[in-house]
Amino acid sequence: MTPGIPIFSPMMPYGTGLTPQPIQNTNSLSILEEQQRQQQQQQQQQQQQQQQQQQQQQQQAVAAAAVQQSTSQQATSQQATQGTSGQAPQLFHSQTLTTAPLPGTTPLYPSPMTPMTPITPATPASESSGIVPQLQNIVSTVNLGCKLDLKTIALRARNAEYNPKRFAAVIMRIREPRTTALIFSSGKMVCTGAKSEEQSRLAARKYARVVQKLGFPAKFLDFKIQNMVGSCDVKFPIRLEGLVLTHQQFSSYEPELFPGLIYRMIKPRIVLLIFVSGKVVLTGAKVRAEIYEAFENIYPILKGFRKTT
Amino acid sequence: MGAICTLLYVDLDVFSSTYMQIVKLLGLDVPSLCLAELVKTYCNSFKLFEASPSVPAKYVEDKEKMLSRTLQLVELASETWLVTGRHPLPVITAATFLAWQSLQPAYRLSCSLARFCKLANVDLPYPASSRLQELLAVLLRMAEHLAWLRVLRLDKRSVVKHIGDLLQHRHSLVRSAFRDGTGEVETLEKEPLGQGQGQGEGEVGNNSLGLLQGKRPASPALLLPPCMLKPPKRTCPTPPVSTVTGEEDISDSEIEQYLRTPQEVRDFQRAQAAKQAAPSVANPP
Numbered sequence: 001m002t003p004g005i006p007i008f009s010p011m012m013p014y015g016t017g018l019t020p021q022p023i024q025n026t027n028s029l030s031i032l033e034e035q036q037r038q039q040q041q042q043q044q045q046q047q048q049q050q051q052q053q054q055q056q057q058q059q060q061a062v063a064a065a066a067v068q069q070s071t072s073q074q075a076t077s078q079q080a081t082q083g084t085s086g087q088a089p090q091l092f093h094s095q096t097l098t099t100a101p102l103p104g105t106t107p108l109y110p111s112p113m114t115p116m117t118p119i120t121p122a123t124p125a126s127e128s129s130g131i132v133p134q135l136q137n138i139v140s141t142v143n144l145g146c147k148l149d150l151k152t153i154a155l156r157a158r159n160a161e162y163n164p165k166r167f168a169a170v171i172m173r174i175r176e177p178r179t180t181a182l183i184f185s186s187g188k189m190v191c192t193g194a195k196s197e198e199q200s201r202l203a204a205r206k207y208a209r210v211v212q213k214l215g216f217p218a219k220f221l222d223f224k225i226q227n228m229v230g231s232c233d234v235k236f237p238i239r240l241e242g243l244v245l246t247h248q249q250f251s252s253y254e255p256e257l258f259p260g261l262i263y264r265m266i267k268p269r270i271v272l273l274i275f276v277s278g279k280v281v282l283t284g285a286k287v288r289a290e291i292y293e294a295f296e297n298i299y300p301i302l303k304g305f306r307k308t309t
Numbered sequence: 310m311g312a313i314c315t316l317l318y319v320d321l322d323v324f325s326s327t328y329m330q331i332v333k334l335l336g337l338d339v340p341s342l343c344l345a346e347l348v349k350t351y352c353n354s355f356k357l358f359e360a361s362p363s364v365p366a367k368y369v370e371d372k373e374k375m376l377s378r379t380l381q382l383v384e385l386a387s388e389t390w391l392v393t394g395r396h397p398l399p400v401i402t403a404a405t406f407l408a409w410q411s412l413q414p415a416y417r418l419s420c421s422l423a424r425f426c427k428l429a430n431v432d433l434p435y436p437a438s439s440r441l442q443e444l445l446a447v448l449l450r451m452a453e454h455l456a457w458l459r460v461l462r463l464d465k466r467s468v469v470k471h472i473g474d475l476l477q478h479r480h481s482l483v484r485s486a487f488r489d490g491t492g493e494v495e496t497l498e499k500e501p502l503g504q505g506q507g508q509g510e511g512e513v514g515n516n517s518l519g520l521l522q523g524k525r526p527a528s529p530a531l532l533l534p535p536c537m538l539k540p541p542k543r544t545c546p547t548p549p550v551s552t553v554t555g556e557e558d559i560s561d562s563e564i565e566q567y568l569r570t571p572q573e574v575r576d577f578q579r580a581q582a583a584k585q586a587a588p589s590v591a592n593p594p
Binding site (some may be wrong): 115155156158161172174177195196197198199200201202205206209210213214218237238239240241244245248249253254255256257258259260264275276277278 | 310311321325328329332333338339341342387390392393394395396397398476533534536537551553554555556557559563564565566567568570573574577
């Protein structure tokens with residue numbers, strides 16, 4: 001992120017890899033036929049893209065690389081726009097073009113060298129969802145700065161369990177804030193279960209004090225929030241099959257394995273679990289603003305799948 | 310994926326985690342599940358299309374007819390939120406069973422789902438019975454809005470005879486039998502459970518009155534996924550706003566409650582030593 005810009009701001013431009021435009025489903029085909037048709041169209045688009053890429057590589061040998069990329073990008077964006085299902089607005093694929101390809105993938109569309117300008121207008125504050133995700137779990141780590149004898153800790157602490165055959169750490173729990181800590185012999189500690197960053201810090205400090213009281217020269221070094229999990233409810237059902245078709249690059253929906261759709265948002269780098277009931281789980285954040293931003297980004301997309309037909 | 314797990318003799322959980330990891334690490338673009346293809350593949354495995362000693366003659370069915378009707382029923386299930394977020398195979402099993410029954414109901418109504426799967430030499434997925442009941446409930450709702458079926462007091466057994474008619478008019482029947490519940494979920498949540506159920510009963514009352522009079526159809530039911538229609542198992546109250554800053558003083562007494570007294574340490578050590586010394590005893594039955 002660009003320094004100086006507030007991390008969470010209603011005016012922040014939408015990140016890459018998102019298509020905040022809600023999809024208007026006016027197709028009268030049956031859902032099964034529509035799925036088949038969209039899959040066939042996407043396969044045709046992929047074949048066209050591969051052919052174009054081969055042609056572009058031949059052309060690049062003749063002209064400068066930068067000029068060729070911009071030309072091919074424009075041609076690709078136009079073609080990609082024409083190749084849409086007819087339901088998505090024009091901005092759908094042009095926004096998709098700015099997606100940074102996932103590592104190890106062959107991007108469907110070549111990454112343009114254009115600056116990251118907001119392609120769709122940022123949602124003004126008055127149009128925000130009005131729903132605030134609730135934080136459910138914070139995972140943090142801290143370095144106690146000294147080697148620890150786990151057997152001694154397990155022996156002298158009431159709230160500790162230690163089974164070295166199963167796991168090489170002491171599992172300690174405190175009542176307030178209600179959390180669990182994994183304490184390793186290296187002096188590193190993981191604290192889980194807190195509902196806010198402050199509670200996580202307080203809990204980690206309490207665990208450090210317990211270890212201090214047990215006779216170890218524990219310090220409190222490099223406390224860091226590693227992961228934040230939030231959840232919320234959009235209060236309407238979501239057609240997951242439709243969402244995975246229109247946002248295939250970011251979505252994974254395997255009902256045989258898991259009932260929810262896994263949406264990997266690129267910016268911010270958050271993973272969302274979206275369920276048919278409208279409940280959404282957001283995880284992977286380092287700061288809570290990322291959770292809020294990710295939800296504000298996904299909400300207009302989910303609203304596009306609100307109608308049943 | 311179930312077929313792959315069976316062929317590889319692997320647990321679905323192990324396969325699931327490995328598959329998801331591979332897809333993520335390699336950035337694979339896996340086409341999403343196509344229900345129509347799965348229906349065709351699955352129906353082909355049913356051993357009901359040719360006469361055999363184990364399958365009575367009246368149970369043998371034409372493959373194309375059964376496939377076509379199953380596809381329509383699966384599509385109906387998909388429209389009415391019975392497929393999203395669920396394992397697809399039990400839905401297809403239930404739809405295949407209903408399709409098969411409805412093609413010759415006179416001879417087949419007495420056959421249960423379990424027996425049908427056994428005759429067809431197909432495993433019966435555990436949720437298939439629930440999916441069958443849900444599909445029948447949808448069909449019953451639709452039947453209340455079909456003029457010549459409204460006067461008949463259909464139940465989950467007799468509605469099977471009219472599946473053909475219902476599927477023929479399914480698009481308009483779904484629109485008239487169900488109303489979009491997306492805007493009403495909040496209203497449902499705000500009402501106490503008793504009132505919500507009372508409303509449902511009121512609707513049922515209206516339905517029976519309508520049926521008796523034969524004049525007007527029942528009021529449309531909410532079209533929502535079943536998980537949203539059931540009352541929540543437990544309420545999740547909003548947690549109070551926390552005033553924790555993370556830098557509060559930590560009292561010694563609070564920490565000492567987590568420390569064993571010397572007596573407790575000795576007792577614990579004694580218990581551990583006793584446990585290690587005692588021979589292992591078999592668990593009592």
